[in-house]
Amino acid sequence: MDKKVRVGILGLGTVGSAIPFLLKEQQNKIEKMTKVSIEIEKVFVRNIASKKMIADKFNLNLTSDISDILENDDIQIVIEVMGGTELAKESIITALKNKKHVITANKDLMAQHGTELEKIAQENKCCLYYEAAVAGGIPILRTISNNYKVDKITSVYGIVNGTTNYMLTQMTKQNWTYNEALNEAQKLGFAESDPKNDVEGIDAAYKMVILTKFCFGMGLDMKQVSTQGITKVTLRDIQLANALGYQIKLLGSSKLTSKGIITEVSPLLVPNNHPLASVENEMNAVFINSVGMEETMYYGPGAGANPTATSILSDLLSVIELMDQTENILPFSSFYEGLTLANQAEIMSKYFLTFELENTEKMIEEIKMIIDMTCSNVVHFQTQITEGKKLEMIILIDKITSQQLKELIDNIRNKYKINNEVSYKLI
């Protein structure tokens, strides 16, 4: 071996345990291709006794004193897989200030404190890599950073939360209600007992903050991402969308418009023939429109021990390649652009709108007239009688702002009693 690199790991949960496993599996290949031998010097865990079995299996040296890693001169690279934001943030800062390169899978942390942490990394001429923070096993951040330097991205759409994608897929396929899908996701361990971060779109918003930085060179605060989860998506909405040839997917999107960048997370209607429509269950996919490559999609597991650990090991090899060039450590993404945020209310979108009213056939023409007067781009107008004998209207409108849509609904509501009104944007 030409070189030996010593690594410290913070955390030995599901992902942490997959790192020594994969390193052992791929040891020969890595050593042959890189001429580097990687050694796990120490692993920080809160409770040593509970991790004894896995430590023995991979011959790991455990410590419950985190400074054994952060202040250890033998360790050149620290991998943070504890999760949480407080101890993780503090530890990463200490590691960077002690001139250790850092790899983390912590999306919460990087979305909320990325700018501050990257600054500290740069000041200390250290790498801070976090491929695993977005779409687990898909090498999406590195691909954007490397391959889109020569291209201009105009929009990025992602199914970046596996839990909600699993739930929506099962609601669609099994005719399950939201609660049935959530219960099953919890049973399978896809959803936490408190599922807020997933089902309210917060986790997806974290990832969109990071993707927006990589795709558009623009740092966002979480509050700049308009975030709506799937808690209000009903089986009825899904069935209506399916009948029109669409799937409902929780999508994060970030778009370059003539008025600036717009980043949001919300359930959207995706046409069945769009590649994102067939991304099922806990899989993730990121779809990119750009001037040069036109349209590309990157598909893979959004979570899971081995995929996430593989992304971490990819970062590890990148850091090892770079670490001897201490004079010129570039950030993970070195793309910065002085872009502004667009005003959500001004952006035209295609919308799906449905509501019920008392079954009075003569209203149909009147309502159709109100709609035609408010907006000129109705591309689909359909009425049907529901099982509950209500008259249901289903409308697709092209190019309307959210403000105009609100006005349209208010206009109808002023004259008629409407119920179960639901609207979704289309991709």
Added chain:
Amino acid sequence: MDKKVRVGILGLGTVGSAIPFLLKEQQNKIEKMTKVSIEIEKVFVRNIASKKMIADKFNLNLTSDISDILENDDIQIVIEVMGGTELAKESIITALKNKKHVITANKDLMAQHGTELEKIAQENKCCLYYEAAVAGGIPILRTISNNYKVDKITSVYGIVNGTTNYMLTQMTKQNWTYNEALNEAQKLGFAESDPKNDVEGIDAAYKMVILTKFCFGMGLDMKQVSTQGITKVTLRDIQLANALGYQIKLLGSSKLTSKGIITEVSPLLVPNNHPLASVENEMNAVFINSVGMEETMYYGPGAGANPTATSILSDLLSVIELMDQTENILPFSSFYEGLTLANQAEIMSKYFLTFELENTEKMIEEIKMIIDMTCSNVVHFQTQITEGKKLEMIILIDKITSQQLKELIDNIRNKYKINNEVSYKLI
């Protein structure tokens, strides 16, 4: 600008012309991110007069003497986009021997003479990059080379020929015959007037040779790839497959089996819920199974001027980053593994088999018995009457070798007169 790099281009066809266009479009971003200014020093074309307009538009300096580029000491990087294998090969060798880095989009050349050319590149400490040779705009080779170093690929499947994928999609959607689809593909410029390379699977086989090298570290001769095109795929086959929930796709595949590597190109049945099933028209996609990332797919345009030129420019930036490290120029893929080829005849696959016989209901049970005696893994057995009043049998068999399948068909044929017999592997 910290650095100026001078480039020579061989060829100014569709892809060649997109290079100055995209370089101009992205000039600011590239210069800001890389601190390098890229200048196109000279472009070789056979007929200067015919390229005057495009040359004027981008202020290009044309030459019809290729040595103006290959022997030009000011030029550090040569981009070959002429196509063909003779002049292209000779020019690349001369460029490399003159210590110029080379980028090419030439899949025919790299599949057939890659090993020889890479050897010359290494001897001269030069880069030889060819991202655009496989799946046009999808950054697949660089992704495999960079991100799978820490992973072990077990199989790769690709829709890597846009022309045939367009034809099969249109046959499926429009109920077109093979000839109707071919005519339309030729009209749209997707297929050449002599479509042999596309429809006989040769182009896909070129790409599988390159993908096999990147995924498994194994160099193949074209004759080691079992290659079958789509010329025998009929509308009837497609309809039968659709009825069972499958799409017929021309797939290149390379698999690591317990008996070695097996690489083939053939029309396969892909289940509708597989991500490759929804890759339509001229789009390409490469699906990878691996130990770490589990399953990932990379989707995008397989050809086209801008996507192909974007891949070339990505190579260009990689070469520029590497070119000052003359002591350690690694090949585009530095993965080598001493693997053997498996014997096709020994590999078990899942098969779709269909044939017609005279409408004699009593034969059904007899034939079913022959099938059950020959193979124990029949997972679907169906008979139906065709429009022509023939009895049609449709059979899915799990785990059977091609040799066993052949024996089965021979056994049936020995006793009964069968027609229109067709078989396909399943993915």
